[in-house]
Amino acid sequence: xxSVTQMEGPVTLSEExxxxxxxxxxxxxxxxxxxxxxxPGEGLxxxxxxxxxxxxxxxxxxxxxxxxxxxxxxxxxxxxxxxDSAVYFCALxxxxxxxxxxxxxxxxxxVNP
Amino acid sequence: DxxxxxxxxxxxxxxxxxxxxxxxxxxGHDTMYWYKQDSKKFLKIMFSYNNKELIINETVPxxxxxxxxxxxxxxxxxxxxxxxDSAVYFCASxxxxxxGTGELFFGEGSRLTVL
Numbered sequence: 001x002x003s004v005t006q007m008e009g010p011v012t013l014s015e016e017x018x019x020x021x022x023x024x025x026x027x028x029x030x031x032x033x034x035x036x037x038x039x040p041g042e043g044l045x046x047x048x049x050x051x052x053x054x055x056x057x058x059x060x061x062x063x064x065x066x067x068x069x070x071x072x073x074x075x076x077x078x079x080x081x082x083x084d085s086a087v088y089f090c091a092l093x094x095x096x097x098x099x100x101x102x103x104x105x106x107x108x109x110x111v112n113p
Numbered sequence: 114d115x116x117x118x119x120x121x122x123x124x125x126x127x128x129x130x131x132x133x134x135x136x137x138x139x140x141g142h143d144t145m146y147w148y149k150q151d152s153k154k155f156l157k158i159m160f161s162y163n164n165k166e167l168i169i170n171e172t173v174p175x176x177x178x179x180x181x182x183x184x185x186x187x188x189x190x191x192x193x194x195x196x197x198d199s200a201v202y203f204c205a206s207x208x209x210x211x212x213g214t215g216e217l218f219f220g221e222g223s224r225l226t227v228l
Contacts, residue, residue, distance in 0.1 A: 034216075038154075041221070042221055042222075043117070043203055043205075043219030043220050043221045043222055044156075044203070044217070044219045045218075046216050046217070049216070087154055089156065100161065100169055101158070101217060103155075103156045103157075105153065105154065106154040106155070106156070108154070
């Protein structure tokens with residue numbers, strides 16, 4: 001079946017540190033891949049996405065590249081801010097257009113000033 | 114204007130009671146969902162409706178019954194509440210089922226606590 005595995009949290013960083021949150025997936029064919037972010041007390045919102053191999057999604061200084069060969073979609077940011085503190089979810093949408101998103105377990109990020 | 118709105122935001126109730134959570138979206142989307150997020154933040158789909166028709170029904174106890182009076186509304190009714198039902202329930206919507214865009218728009222969540 002389809003599944004997403006994220007690095008265990010929580011992750012605590014100082015402001016301006018480099019961030020990597022690892023995500024790998026298992027799926028048949030060519031799924032679309034996503035990162036969603038959940039700020040405290042809010043619902044999830046789409047951060048970035050990539051729909052085919054070697055695509056790079058980017059938004060708000062965050063980037064992730066769809067690596068078919070390693071079945072990975074790691075999230076990176078060069079310099080985090082306190083306002084980036086949130087829970088980050090990696091997700092996939094199976095090939096064929098199903099809207100049944102499969103989420104990873106989420107990684108909580110805390111950025112200290 | 115809130116795109117996906119859920120009510121109530123907080124719900125505290127006793128075991129055995131019946132409760133409902135309402136969801137409305139003003140985005141004109143065809144597809145709506147209910148997700149359950151447990152205490153460890155794990156998010157799992159429960160139901161999905163496309164234009165008022167059920168299209169996804171995960172392994173959820175039949176105490177949970179979704180109802181979609183029109184494509185802008187998807188309500189969740191829970192009978193005979195149990196301690197394990199305590200969670201945050203998120204409503205979401207997307208433009209079309211099968212479009213494969215993967216972009217879901219979430220409500221702010223309804224935190225249910227069963228005592």
